Amino acid sequence: MTPYQYIERSSSFSAKGAATKPVYAVTPADLDGGGFDPAALAWARAAGFKAEGGALLLVPAGNGEVGSALFGLGADPAExxxxxxxxxxxxxxxxxxxETTAISPARLALGFGLGAYGFSRYKTDRQKDVRLSLPETVDAADIERQLAGVFLARDLVNIPTNEMGPAELEDAFRALGDRYGATVTSVVGDDLLKENFPLxxxxxxxxxxxxxxxxxRWGEKGHPRVTLVGxxxxxxxxxxxxxxxxxxALMKKDMGGAANVMGLALMIMDAGLKVDLQVLVPAIENSISGNAFRPGDIYRSRKGITVQIDNTDAEGRLILADALxxxxxxxxxxxxxxxxxxxxxxxxxxxxxxPYFTDDETLSSSLAEAARAEADPMWRLPLWMGxxxxxxxxxxDITNSPSGGMAGAITAALFLKRFVTAARSWVHFDIYAWVLADKPHAPVGGEAFAIRALYKVIRDRAAK
Structure with missing residues (x-):
């Protein structure tokens, strides 16, 4: 099996024309008001079904099989x-x-698809095959590509490092490029010094x-230039x-930035957006051996800025510095x-x-609006020059690990800001890339953060 299951993963959605059974997604108010199948409503009342959020009640048919189901949305589905x-x-x-009026069909389809994800690469038991029929009003192709991008990010983070080291991450990166006809190049080992990627x-x-x-690299020159760095x-x-x-214990997820920009790149390329896309991933393992870099070492970056190493565990900003x-x-x-x-x-x-950091007020407003529209939460933190x-x-010139430990996310963002001086607009995301407790739409494990909202922002810009 490949490390990017979207290639083989079967769809969560029904084939066109498939025979389906109804699920009545209802609030407590819907139970009081009726308005759907009387037999199902009578069964719900007899069973004491209260339509609490996430509750399911199967309704029998006359032949003894399951005929329909009721699904509780809670009092406020927006929550x-x-x-x-x-x-x-x-x-x-x-x-x-x-069947419901409380949730938009597109939101319902996306939620269903996200919840159908399972990381089964190392499992021998089979998952259930539950499929949802999509109404004609839903852009099924766009739902599928968003799911594919999210699932790619989840898969890459979930795979342990013994099967997802720098070389394997390059394999996945190349497979993504090949799928969409992109040009992929790599600089490996000591050639990094020759090509001036010293950090x-x-x-x-x-x-x-x-x-x-x-x-x-993908897309046409002359279109808006979008560069993603992970x-x-x-x-x-x-x-x-x-x-x-x-x-x-969770440090296999430290390539979550790369996984997320790859998922976002999949969405962009699959949608055929009119952008000139560049995706950059410095892929490394921060390991220990006789030639490991040391606290107190000083190195010159690609930009010429010298960096003192005051903590070898603050390595991410170093590799991002060369990439930026x-x-x-x-x-x-x-x-x-x-x-x-x-x-x-x-x-x-x-x-x-x-969290995200940017000095671009227009971009920040677009991100905040997209986050609300797509239910893909993010929050702006300040690039406080103080x-x-x-x-x-x-x-x-600078240290990779300021003393004192205060405002660590901000000082890391300010470190990166030193290496971005010409880009017309820049935003830095400091993500977790992991779900700690099961959610309806996401199991414990690797997760995509902010890329559905970013996809909307980039799609809207490309359409202008």
């Missing part, structure tokens, strides 16, 4: 926009149609899997400033970087909100 993600887990196998080489050189810099740290031991066991500098040399109209960068971002906003002094170093 759980993707609650339909529970249906693939609760319904018996087969083809179903949902990527520095961070990744201690691994048995050589570091590499991946680039994908942190591809396939595993982060912390280097010589080694993490404790508890903090290392490279992107900035041919300035894009929009530059987006995504990374699992700081624990401080999680302290500030928790694991469910995607903290810029904290990243300065006595021995070099």
């Amino acid at each position: 759980a926009p993707f609650i339909a993600g529970k249906l693939p887990k609760l319904l018996p196998s087969g083809d179903w149609r949902v 990527v080489h520095t961070v990744g050189r201690a691994s048995v899997s050589p570091p590499r810099f991946l680039e994908l 942190k591809g740290v396939c595993f982060d031991t912390g280097g010589l400033d080694i993490k404790g066991a508890a903090n290392m 500098a490279y992107a900035d040399e041919n300035p894009p109209d929009l530059l987006v970087d995504m990374s699992t960068l700081t624990g401080a971002a999680r302290v500030a906003l928790g694991p469910e909100l995607a 903290y810029d002094k904290d990243i300065r170093s006595r021995a070099a």
Whole structure:
């Protein structure tokens, strides 16, 4: 099986013309008012069904088989926009149609599809086959491509590092490019020094899997230039400033930025958006050996800025620095970087909100509007220049790890800002890339953050 299951994954949606059974998605008010199948309503009242959010009641047919189902939306369906993600887990196998006025058909279809995801690469048991019939009013192709992008990001994060190291991440990157006719190149190992990616080489050189810099190009020149940069740290031991066991347990997800920009790139290319797309992923493993970089070392970046290493566990910003500098040399109209960068971002906003940083007020407004429209939450944090002094170093231009530990997400963003001077618009996302507790639309594991909202923003810009 490939590491990107969207290639083989069967659709969550019914074939056109399939015979379906109804699911009545209802609120408590709907139960009081009726308005749907009287037999199902009578059964619900007899069973004491209250339409609590996520509750399911199967309704028997006259022949003893299941004839329909009732699904509770709770009193305010807006509080759980993707609650339909529970249906693939609760319904018996087969083809179903949902009848409701409380949720838009597109939102319902997306929620159902997101909830149908399962990471079964290492499982021997088979999942149920529950399919949803989509009404003609829904853009099924767009729903499918958003699901494919999200599932690609989830899959890549979920696969453990023994099967998703730098070389395997390059394989997945190339497969994505091949699928859409993109041009993919890579710079590997000591060639990184020849091609002036010194910080990527520095961070990744201690691994048995050589570091590499991946680039994908797609689209036509002359269209708006969009560059996506993703942190591809396939595993982060912390280097010589080694993490404790508890903090290392989830470090396969430290390439979540790369996974997310690849998922976003899939959406863009599959939709055929009129953009000149560039995707950049520095892919490394932050490991330990005799040639590992050390605290106190000083290195010159691609941009010429010198960086003192005060903590080898602050490696993500180093590889992003070279990638952003490279992107900035041919300035894009929009530059987006995504990374699992700081624990401080999680302290500030928790694991469910995607923090972002930008000086572009128009872009920020577009992102906030798209986040609300797509139920893809994010929150802006400030690029507060008052903290810029904290990243300065006595021995070099800047440090990769300011002392004191305060405002860590902001100082990391300010570090990256030093390497973006020409791009017309830049936004930095510091994401978690993981779900800690099951949600209706997302199981515990790797997750896509903000890419559905970003897809909307880029799609709207490309259409102008």
